[in-house]
Amino acid sequence: MVKVYGIKNCSTVKKALDWLDKHGVAYEFQDFKKWGVAEERLIAWAKALGWESLVNKRGTTWKQLDDEVQSSVVDAESAFPVLMEKTSMIKRPVVELGDQVILGFDEARYAQAFNIR
Template sequence: MKVYGITNCNTVKKALDWLKGHNVAYEFQDFKKLGVTEEKLKEWDAKAGYEKFMNKQGLTWKQLDPQVKESIKTNADALKLLQQKTSMIKRPVIEDGDFLFFGFDEGVYEDKLIR
């Protein structure tokens, strides 16, 4: 399983604590240190749609220039912005085989990640 996020994000911290507490093994990728590839964003977009993981509730989105927000007309536009501003990706991102989830939800984690 791979977990993507930012180490200082409270939601990511909760998720990682939950995974550790339930002895779920994972590999962590920090968006701030390693970024995320265009290919990975395209993969997530194909599986879930970028709207599912573009966080429009966060500070990064809210601080964007209105012209930048309005310039997002296509998936490619959105993915390019997400690659530049990884803090706009809903966190954490959990990948485990065919399972792909954005955010933290104990019920979903228990259902999908406990074996």
């Protein structure tokens, strides 16, 4: 089963979900805003992608953090509590496809991952 994590009103998440729907890919969606994200998920994603890739430093949430908090995010151990509290700071969507983890939305990458031509 494909699992998609993100925020329902995020434009990138909407594009990804629309693409999955259009190509008949069944998935389960978990909204960070409603359900949060478990540390176990962050650990798994960081193992697959690196913790740095999960932190959206271009977004409004990151920019609104105090300089002290921003400078304290130096590794997975310091990043995860912030990401769990401020879930909108996680780059999205995060797609779990078996053992593969895909971050963000790119049509070509999705087509390859889901074996769609």
